[in-house]
Amino acid sequence: MRQTALFRVFFVFxxxxxxxxxxxxxxxxxxxxxxxxxxxxxxxxxxxxxxxxDALGEPDQFPLPSGERLSKNTRIYENKILIFYTEPKRIKxxxxxxxxxxxxxxxxxxxx
Numbered sequence: 001m002r003q004t005a006l007f008r009v010f011f012v013f014x015x016x017x018x019x020x021x022x023x024x025x026x027x028x029x030x031x032x033x034x035x036x037x038x039x040x041x042x043x044x045x046x047x048x049x050x051x052x053x054d055a056l057g058e059p060d061q062f063p064l065p066s067g068e069r070l071s072k073n074t075r076i077y078e079n080k081i082l083i084f085y086t087e088p089k090r091i092k093x094x095x096x097x098x099x100x101x102x103x104x105x106x107x108x109x110x111x112x
Contacts (some may be wrong), residue, residue, distance in 0.1 A: 031083065038081060038109035056080070056110060081109040 041055040053059075059075035084106055088099040 035083070035107075035109060037112050039112055040083070040107045040109040043106040043108060056108065077108075079110075081111075083107040083109060 039055065041052060056077055060078045061076040063074055063076065065072050065074065084103050086101045087104050089102045091098050091100050
């Protein structure tokens with residue numbers, strides 16, 4: 001009987017300790033706070049490669065093209081932060097109105 005009561009008190013103590021420790025982990029941040037210590041490049045669609053390289057620096061890797069055309073190059077940046085801005089887009093499916101999330105803007109960021 002005494003062991004059961006002691007176990008219950010110990011169990012409640014452990015649960016309260018774990019829950020109070022996890023309370024601070026769910027901090028919400030807005031985009032401006034997150035981007036405060038980053039340098040970002042907004043991707044508007046087609047852009048000149050020199051602008052990308054000026055903003056993000058030299059790429060980490062230059063893989064060889066896998067197709068027939070050697071003029072189609074790829075460059076890889078590792079450890080970058082991608083921020084996708086989305087908005088709902090109204091579409092009609094089988095006569096019903098639905099909202100689909102679409103990407104309206106992309107930012108590529110790197111820590112300062």
